[in-house]
Amino acid sequence: MPPEFVISIKSKDDEYMVGVTCDNHKKMFVDRLGSLQKEGKVPQGSIHFADLKPVGTSCIKIDPNDLIQL
Numbered sequence: 001m002p003p004e005f006v007i008s009i010k011s012k013d014d015e016y017m018v019g020v021t022c023d024n025h026k027k028m029f030v031d032r033l034g035s036l037q038k039e040g041k042v043p044q045g046s047i048h049f050a051d052l053k054p055v056g057t058s059c060i061k062i063d064p065n066d067l068i069q070l
Ligand SMILES: [Zn+2]
Pocket: 001, 021, 022, 023, 024, 025, 059, 060
């Protein structure tokens, strides 16, 4: 499935884009982000999904070293 959502973490005054996912993998992504937050590898904060138009790249991209501060 193509990615349908952009995932970001909203913490206090900042928002970090962490990747894209399709609807099927949303829950998996939330679980994975939750454990990364526990390990301190991604910022603490609420996980936010924004609609994305399909773009044909593979879904589930997450790299804590590759966080983009918005
Ligand atoms: Zn998927």
